[in-house]
Amino acid sequence: MNRLTVPKTYKLFIGGKFPRSESGRVYEVNSPSGEFVANAAQGSRKDLRDAVVAARAAQPGWSGATAYNRGQVLYRIAEVLEGRKAQFVEEIMLVEGSSAKEATAQVDAAIDTWIWYAGWADKYTQVAGQANPISGPYFNLSVPEPTGVVGAIAAQASGSLLGLVATIAPILVSGNTVVVVPREDAPLTAISFAEVMATSDVPGGVVNVITGSPAELAPWMASHADINALDLAGAGSLDWASLQIAAAETLMRTSSPVEGVPGLSLNRITTFTEVKTVWHTKSLI
Numbered sequence: 001m002n003r004l005t006v007p008k009t010y011k012l013f014i015g016g017k018f019p020r021s022e023s024g025r026v027y028e029v030n031s032p033s034g035e036f037v038a039n040a041a042q043g044s045r046k047d048l049r050d051a052v053v054a055a056r057a058a059q060p061g062w063s064g065a066t067a068y069n070r071g072q073v074l075y076r077i078a079e080v081l082e083g084r085k086a087q088f089v090e091e092i093m094l095v096e097g098s099s100a101k102e103a104t105a106q107v108d109a110a111i112d113t114w115i116w117y118a119g120w121a122d123k124y125t126q127v128a129g130q131a132n133p134i135s136g137p138y139f140n141l142s143v144p145e146p147t148g149v150v151g152a153i154a155a156q157a158s159g160s161l162l163g164l165v166a167t168i169a170p171i172l173v174s175g176n177t178v179v180v181v182p183r184e185d186a187p188l189t190a191i192s193f194a195e196v197m198a199t200s201d202v203p204g205g206v207v208n209v210i211t212g213s214p215a216e217l218a219p220w221m222a223s224h225a226d227i228n229a230l231d232l233a234g235a236g237s238l239d240w241a242s243l244q245i246a247a248a249e250t251l252m253r254t255s256s257p258v259e260g261v262p263g264l265s266l267n268r269i270t271t272f273t274e275v276k277t278v279w280h281t282k283s284l285i
Contacts, residue, residue, distance in 0.1 A: 015051075016205060095189075110166075145174070156234040178208065229255075253271075
């Protein structure tokens with residue numbers, strides 16, 4: 001018996017749910033040879049605002065979790081991703097034109113990257129924090145804390161899954177929440193990755209994925225008063241200097257574009273933290 005295949009509908013990921021764009025817009029995702037693969041939601045300014053609201057609501061709970069718990073939640077994502085490896089390999093081959101070997105290598109690298117950052121969740125404060133030498137009977141401790149809500153443009157000219165993972169994983173480690181725009185011409189893996197997060201232990205709103213045009217969404221992201229930091233890792237083809245100027249209006253912390261996929265780095269974690277210094281009297285015996 002012949003049957004029709006059921007094509008997948010790729011939506012946005014906001015607040016742990018998968019809504020369509022409020023504008024109703026979609027755009028075609030094609031293979032490198034020009035063949036139609038799928039329709040993806042064209043995120044709008046309103047979708048971005050909704051995602052920021054969801055990220056803000058989720059941030060206190062996520063940052064309030066113990067570092068060990070955050071690490072376990074992030075590690076669970078890698079476990080689920082490992083179990084769905086075949087799906088991601090197929091999507092990468094379809095949209096990026098990669099061979100099976102290249103696509104598999106990208107998925108493996110994405111899993112390894114995620115595990116690397118998950119392992120830092122309960123360790124980075126020991127490395128990034130410090131006890132400051134002072135004169136007096138006090139302890140003076142500097143401790144990194146999450147910035148809050150981070151807007152991010154994922155890598156646009158490299159592997160769609162690895163670029164996404166390398167962008168958002170270090171943001172989440174310290175307790176930030178994120179609104180991310182994935183690679184525009186290859187957004188399928190981003191929404192499939194959102195499904196991984198939706199079926200793991202990540203609280204709704206911690207990660208929000210808005211597919212569409214970085215050129216359209218980035219200016220609104222940079223000028224949004226309730227976004228605390230801006231990761232321009234994949235904004236190299238945009239007028240990123242103007243984005244930084246817009247972000248400065250609200251004292252938004254920003255990072256510069258990165259060529260290719262951001263490498264594994266503790267600095268990627270600490271870029272989106274703020275150092276809190278605490279004074280405490282030494283007890284008298």
